[in-house]
Amino acid sequence: MTSIGFVGLGIMGGPMAGHLVKAGHKVTVYDLNPASVDKLTTLGATGGSSIAETVRDKDFVITMLPQDEHVESVFTEILEHAATGTVYIDFSTITPRTAEWTYTEGVKKGLRVLDAPVSGGEPGAINAALSIMVGGNEADFETATPIFETVGKTFALVGPNGAGQVVKAANQLVVGGTYALLAEAILLMERLGADAEKGLDVLAGGLAGSKILDLKRKTMLERSFAPGFRIDLHHKDMGIIIAAARQAEVPIPMGAQVAQQIAAARAMGHGSLDHSALLLVAEALAGRES
Template sequence: MTTIGFVGLGIMGSPMAGHLVEAGHDVTGYDVGPTGLDKLKAAGGAAAASAAEAVRDKDIVITMLPQDEHVEQVFRDVLEHANPGTLYIDFSTITPQTARWTAQEGTKKGLRVLDAPVSGGETGAVNAALSIMVGGAEADFEAARPIFGALGKTVALVGGNGAGQCVKAANQLVVGGTYALVAEAILLMENLGADAAKGLDVLAGGLAGSKILELKRESMLARNFVPGFRIDLHHKDMGIILQAARQAEVSIPMGALTAQLIAAARAMGYGSLDHSALLLVADALSGRAETDGES
């Protein structure tokens, strides 16, 4: 049995920690709110009173946190309380720079560090069907395979430390742009008199098909935007993408436009809704009546 300290039991982290308990690991979790802790205890895990308590004397330490500053804060507890040789896996979506910082500082303390952001949203986390893009040393990646296998279906080592976050940035670029185009396709069909539901079925079965069309077309048509991944978080991710593109001196005009649309969604008050709520931005730009985004 592997002992795991898991910090960050939100929409994604909570089901992930539960899967690790189901896989036979001894999981101790911590979160700033009680909901995730209660769910972990109900699943057979243990709740810690602090991040420091969660990570102390564990074989593996995992974080799944919203932003860079949260990872930096918790990682300082990891540096102070984790034993040398501990495997640290960060599933958060953060900047490549912060991921490299955790690796550099962790190495000084004798830790093994992987950045392993995920894609698949709440559905992927609940179904243990996440895509996991990993940056770090191959030996550490191999050591982490049982963890990844309990959480995801597609797992790849994509480079050294920070590379996982680079691939996640590319993922969020494609996801955001796809949502924006699906939104426009829906409006086009609705306003030209086509059956949009049947139209999306056809699109999903052809070259235009995507995971987004597979999973989200019905909820988008219903203007149901219960969050699986919030606009606020995708806005944060678009900032990572634009910063990375500037550093790489890569032009991403479509990405920049997508970032503007997601920023507009936040400005319209849709930050707490699912990122498929880009359809509401398209509605507004086309002069359609706005909805409240609720089911």
């Protein structure tokens, strides 16, 4: 039995912590929302009264938080209270620079640090089918492998600390671009009189096929945008991508366009919808509303 402190029980963190509890680990959980903690305690987790209590004397400390500032705040307490030798895994999507900072500061305190952002959205978290992009060293990755096996389906060490966040940025770049182009393809077929449903079925079976087409073509045609991953969060991720590209001096003209479309979706009031709601932006540009 492994002892784990888990901080951040949102739509992703809650199911992930639940899988660890069900796998037989001794999990202490903490979140600002008491209802989220209560839900995990019914599964067998222990509710922590503070971050300090949650992370003290644990084999692993895990965070799944919305943004850099949340990770920075929580990690400051982890530095103070976690035991030497604790493996710290951050599943949050943040900037590579912040991930590198957690490593630099963690090593000073004797922590073993991995940045491990995930892809797969809420369904992936619920079904333990996440893709996990890990930055760190080989020995720490091997130690953490049982954790990754419990919450994910695909995981790999993609480079040193910070590299996991770089690969996650690349993932979000491709995902956003795919949604934007799929939205335009749907409108093109509908406007020119083709059967868009059958057309997308054909596309899904050919070179244009993708996981997004497999999972989202039906709901996009229905204009059903219940969030699996919200526009607001993808907007945050596109900011990370633009900043990283500027730092690396890599031009991303297509990515910049997608970032503007996602920003437009937020400005239109669609921030709480799934990122497939980029279709609504394409419709607005075409002079059409759902």
